[in-house]
Amino acid sequence: MNFQKKTLIPLKKILIFLILFYSISIVSLVSLKKYYKQKFNPQKLNFILESSSRFKDLTDNPCAYQIVGDPDVGKNYIKIGLNCNNARTINTLSLNALNEKTLVGALKALAFMNNFQLKLEKIECYIDNQKINNLNISLKEQSNIECFFK
DSSP, X not given: OHHHHHHHHHHHHHHHHHHHHHHHHHHHHHHHHHHHHHHOOHHHHHHXXXXXXXXXXXXXXXXXXXXXXXXXXXXXXXXXXXXXXXXEEEEEEEGGGOSSOBHHHHHHHHHHHHTBOOOGGGEEEEETTEEESOTTOBOOTTEEEEEEEO
């Protein structure tokens, strides 16, 4: 009889602990879900994803940086060669990553990633060796684009 009383006391403590633990866990989970639903804002998310850091080096030279390597997207990519006064860079972009699948959209994305000011009036571009007069042209897979900055 004495043995049963000794084993029941730790079992009661363990049972009380488990009840408290699960109660606190459930209350915390419900509170966090409610807080997340109230605080999530798509506009703030877009601001975080699309804005540049104030610590990032803003350059006036489009050829200062380049995006190298081939994305693992099969044939769904483009290559953009930027030609400045005395420099040339080759950048590879996945078409999947572009919101706007036009030449202007690709140049805007490239300017955002490489952090340079894009001045469309000072650009002359060729797609697969054909001069482009309208920069709003749609892009095809595996296009080779050459842009010259004046």
